[in-house]
Amino acid sequence: MRIIHVKDFIGEEVEIKGWLYNKRSKGKILFLIVRDGSGYIQVVGVKGESPDYIFDIYDELGLESSVIVKGIVRKEPRSIGGYELSLTGLEPVQIAVDYPIQKKEHGTAFLMEHRHLWIRSKKQRAILRIRNEVEKAIVDFFYENDFVRIDTPILTPTAAEGSTTLFSTEYFDMGKAYLAQTGQLYLEAAIFANGLVYNFGPTFRAEKSKTRRHLTEFWMVEAEEAYYDNDDNMKVQENFISYIIERVIKRCADELKILERDTNILQSISLPFPKITYDDAVELLQKDGFSTKWGEDFGGDEETAISKHFDKPVFIMDYPRKIKAFYMKEHSERPELVRCADLIAPEGYGEIIGGSQREDDYDKLLARMEEFGLAIENYRWYLDLRKYGSVVHSGFGLGIERTVAWICGIPHVREATAFPRMLYRIYP
Amino acid sequence: MRIIHVKDFIGEEVEIKGWLYNKRSKGKILFLIVRDGSGYIQVVGVKGESPDYIFDIYDELGLESSVIVKGIVRKEPRSIGGYELSLTGLEPVQIAVDYPIQKKEHGTAFLMEHRHLWIRSKKQRAILRIRNEVEKAIVDFFYENDFVRIDTPILTPTAAEGSTTLFSTEYFDMGKAYLAQTGQLYLEAAIFANGLVYNFGPTFRAEKSKTRRHLTEFWMVEAEEAYYDNDDNMKVQENFISYIIERVIKRCADELKILERDTNILQSISLPFPKITYDDAVELLQKDGFSTKWGEDFGGDEETAISKHFDKPVFIMDYPRKIKAFYMKEHSERPELVRCADLIAPEGYGEIIGGSQREDDYDKLLARMEEFGLAIENYRWYLDLRKYGSVVHSGFGLGIERTVAWICGIPHVREATAFPRMLYRIYP
Numbered sequence: 039m040r041i042i043h044v045k046d047f048i049g050e051e052v053e054i055k056g057w058l059y060n061k062r063s064k065g066k067i068l069f070l071i072v073r074d075g076s077g078y079i080q081v082v083g084v085k086g087e088s089p090d091y092i093f094d095i096y097d098e099l100g101l102e103s104s105v106i107v108k109g110i111v112r113k114e115p116r117s118i119g120g121y122e123l124s125l126t127g128l129e130p131v132q133i134a135v136d137y138p139i140q141k142k143e144h145g146t147a148f149l150m151e152h153r154h155l156w157i158r159s160k161k162q163r164a165i166l167r168i169r170n171e172v173e174k175a176i177v178d179f180f181y182e183n184d185f186v187r188i189d190t191p192i193l194t195p196t197a198a199e200g201s202t203t204l205f206s207t208e209y210f211d212m213g214k215a216y217l218a219q220t221g222q223l224y225l226e227a228a229i230f231a232n233g234l235v236y237n238f239g240p241t242f243r244a245e246k247s248k249t250r251r252h253l254t255e256f257w258m259v260e261a262e263e264a265y266y267d268n269d270d271n272m273k274v275q276e277n278f279i280s281y282i283i284e285r286v287i288k289r290c291a292d293e294l295k296i297l298e299r300d301t302n303i304l305q306s307i308s309l310p311f312p313k314i315t316y317d318d319a320v321e322l323l324q325k326d327g328f329s330t331k332w333g334e335d336f337g338g339d340e341e342t343a344i345s346k347h348f349d350k351p352v353f354i355m356d357y358p359r360k361i362k363a364f365y366m367k368e369h370s371e372r373p374e375l376v377r378c379a380d381l382i383a384p385e386g387y388g389e390i391i392g393g394s395q396r397e398d399d400y401d402k403l404l405a406r407m408e409e410f411g412l413a414i415e416n417y418r419w420y421l422d423l424r425k426y427g428s429v430v431h432s433g434f435g436l437g438i439e440r441t442v443a444w445i446c447g448i449p450h451v452r453e454a455t456a457f458p459r460m461l462y463r464i465y466p
Numbered sequence: 467m468r469i470i471h472v473k474d475f476i477g478e479e480v481e482i483k484g485w486l487y488n489k490r491s492k493g494k495i496l497f498l499i500v501r502d503g504s505g506y507i508q509v510v511g512v513k514g515e516s517p518d519y520i521f522d523i524y525d526e527l528g529l530e531s532s533v534i535v536k537g538i539v540r541k542e543p544r545s546i547g548g549y550e551l552s553l554t555g556l557e558p559v560q561i562a563v564d565y566p567i568q569k570k571e572h573g574t575a576f577l578m579e580h581r582h583l584w585i586r587s588k589k590q591r592a593i594l595r596i597r598n599e600v601e602k603a604i605v606d607f608f609y610e611n612d613f614v615r616i617d618t619p620i621l622t623p624t625a626a627e628g629s630t631t632l633f634s635t636e637y638f639d640m641g642k643a644y645l646a647q648t649g650q651l652y653l654e655a656a657i658f659a660n661g662l663v664y665n666f667g668p669t670f671r672a673e674k675s676k677t678r679r680h681l682t683e684f685w686m687v688e689a690e691e692a693y694y695d696n697d698d699n700m701k702v703q704e705n706f707i708s709y710i711i712e713r714v715i716k717r718c719a720d721e722l723k724i725l726e727r728d729t730n731i732l733q734s735i736s737l738p739f740p741k742i743t744y745d746d747a748v749e750l751l752q753k754d755g756f757s758t759k760w761g762e763d764f765g766g767d768e769e770t771a772i773s774k775h776f777d778k779p780v781f782i783m784d785y786p787r788k789i790k791a792f793y794m795k796e797h798s799e800r801p802e803l804v805r806c807a808d809l810i811a812p813e814g815y816g817e818i819i820g821g822s823q824r825e826d827d828y829d830k831l832l833a834r835m836e837e838f839g840l841a842i843e844n845y846r847w848y849l850d851l852r853k854y855g856s857v858v859h860s861g862f863g864l865g866i867e868r869t870v871a872w873i874c875g876i877p878h879v880r881e882a883t884a885f886p887r888m889l890y891r892i893y894p
Contacts, residue, residue, distance in 0.1 A: 074692075104855040158658050158659045173617075188594065189597075192620075192668050195892050207634060209633075217635065229503065231585045233503025240617070255619060255621050427531050427560060456652065464637055466848075
């Protein structure tokens with residue numbers, strides 16, 4: 039029996055297999071909070087009613103001991119989860135002594151070093167359950183919209199966005215392989231088979247940045263759409279984000295409450311999202327007192343400043359081509375720009391989506407790759423896609439940890455995944 | 467309009483954006499087969515009825531050209547997909563000249579070198595759509611059964627199953643990191659927070675084996691269950707496999723037909739699956755003429771031979787501990803064995819699941835790790851799990867490519883993923 043199911047057994051005796059989350063005793067009464075991963079339940083023992091031996095072992099039961107408890111289910115609206123057990127039996131499975139994480143405040147370094155235990159705590163568990171829901175919403179959205187999932191390779195012979203921030207490994211006798219920062223180029227190949235495709239997996243960036251928005255290993259979902267231009271692409275993204283948010287609000291109310299998340303902004307997100315151009319954004323920043331000049335990329339501070347002007351995610355479109363990747367589609371009227379859009383989360387959570395229309399013209403793409411100094415030989419296959427039935431197409435990538443951090447309202451992405459990898463952190 | 471939706475527009479004019487899959491002309495009539503990723507449709511042009519210009523450009527339209535066609539939808543049971551278009555307009559988007567993959571037979575090396583184009587072919591696309599369905603079934607199964615998804619790290623400081631077959635990379639100033647072969651140890655930590663958990667992602671094995679069952683990068687789904695013993699674990703696996711098979715049979719009938727898959731065995735798979743012990747398996751092999759001795763592991767040939775005795779997947783339980791991983795639970799009556807089970811697919815497709823109960827006793831686990839020569843310091847966190855609320859627990863891992871290969875009835879796992887990575891293959 040899992041705790042989520044006790045509500046169907048009022049008046050009956052049930053057995054719960056879990057861990058001791060908290061305990062206290064008061065005169066002839068003892069209160070145990072037991073958790074089993076599906077929920078929390080208070081178990082109440084009364085001397086004379088519950089078996090005596092439990093009162094004898096009570097003191098030995100360290101927090102986080104594994105226990106199997108039996109009790110009669112009662113409705114109790116004041117209790118955690120709304121139900122209680124009247125204790126009828128308790129079997130300690132393994133007694134935990136001096137569980138390292140106590141009620142007192144611990145420093146982040148200590149908690150990260152004990153991440154394998156920290157994830158048991160109420161808030162951390164709530165975050166990971168919200169992540170679970172976000173990830174299920176992602177695959178449901180794409181499945182329902184007839185996108186075919188393509189697992190793009192991690193080990194790749196080339197560096198799609200420059201090699202300085204790539205992890206590499208020796209690939210047998212074939213030289214170096216790089217851990218992919220994106221599966222986009224492969225998804226582009228796959229649209230010709232399936233029209234609409236997506237991937238969902240880990241991504242790697244060997245960046246020496248130590249910010250609250252960066253991990254060296256993070257999860258990304260990327261989509262690619264044949265015969266979609268940048269505007270069509272933004273429509274998919276709006277629907278996608280709003281689908282995820284609605285799902286989490288509906289199914290993770292308890293978790294959002296545990297995190298004390300003010301859900302007003304999440305609740306009120308409606309379509310369409312505001313769209314401004316890169317030109318507008320620069321102007322906005324300059325009015326806000328930033329020294330940003332046209333042609334420069336935006337950092338975290340700039341993104342935060344821009345997001346403060348909106349109470350919804352905002353698209354920034356049509357960046358200068360010089361600061362964007364080689365594969366982006368040249369703007370038809372202003373060739374110094376590319377047809378792209380970054381989606382900035384509200385409340386200062388930064389860029390959560392990067393997307394663009396892709397260059398579908400063989401000659402322009404080739405020129406651009408040469409300009410970027412790419413080893414064309416490695417990209418023959420990619421260029422083939424512009425020779426054999428090239429079409430207008432677009433796509434985007436959403437960062438999971440940033441999205442989860444935003445939805446949860448937590449300041450650092452490191453808590454948005456179970457075992458984060460950072461510049462100085464690879465344990466546990 | 468996508469081709470799957472034309473059935474709702476009989477008698478109306480629709481526009482399809484896709485690629486020219488095939489063409490032929492016969493007197494005053496031309497037939498185009500157009501595909502758009504969602505399906506295939508025959509488009510019929512008749513001189514005098516369809517616009518003249520289309521007949522003028524017909525010869526130029528190379529296979530795999532991108533085209534936008536317009537036509538009136540007609541029901542036509544003899545035609546591919548059951549519907550046809552009476553051609554009213556055609557816009558060539560980009561003309562493909564000399565598409566490399568022709569109707570004639572190509573060698574595997576050529577096709578693998580052109581994998582980015584080969585995936586457009588009917589059979590390859592069918593395989594990838596079945597994979598898509600398998601993967602959706604996987605996440606649905608775990609979500610419906612209240613497993614929480616945990617994305618376990620790829621970059622890990624240690625080697626869970628020995629380091630000789632691991633890819634490694636420099637991790638900044640912190641020495642080597644290894645690409646994970648399993649996320650199991652991390653999932654074990656996560657059961658204490660969630661009870662039931664799973665992961666789903668890429669896995670890496672730098673094995674110099676060149677068989678039809680091995681890739682260097684493959685996808686795996688792993689599950690871990692608190693308070694489940696090896697028998698409970700096998701029940702989850704049976705339900706899981708049967709859920710996936712039922713789903714594919716129900717939703718991928720067209721794809722299975724394209725692959726000419728004899729679905730009799732798939733259709734008739736029912737619960738429970740047969741279970742034999744390792745002891746039984748050795749006896750069976752010896753009767754079959756193998757020279758396998760007790761204590762030796764089984765290779766592909768042995769697995770195939772065993773599977774031929776059953777028309778369903780078969781569990782082989784309780785292997786000698788010497789040939790299994792350090793974390794497996796010692797058999798209570800025969801300490802030379804461990805409580806584990808491999809699931810062997812029927813029809814000679816080999817092991818698709820490896821699973822076991824885990825050693826939950828601190829001292830026994832420690833002794834076992836020392837016996838294996840593991841650097842205990844790196845596993846402090848893993849040992850903690852046996853100190854703070856240890857419980858009986860079990861888990862398993864399913865290989866995606868082998869499962870897809872089995873369901874599709876294809877002999878080699880390399881076609882079960884879009885861009886396979888093998889000993890001598892990292893391009894495209």
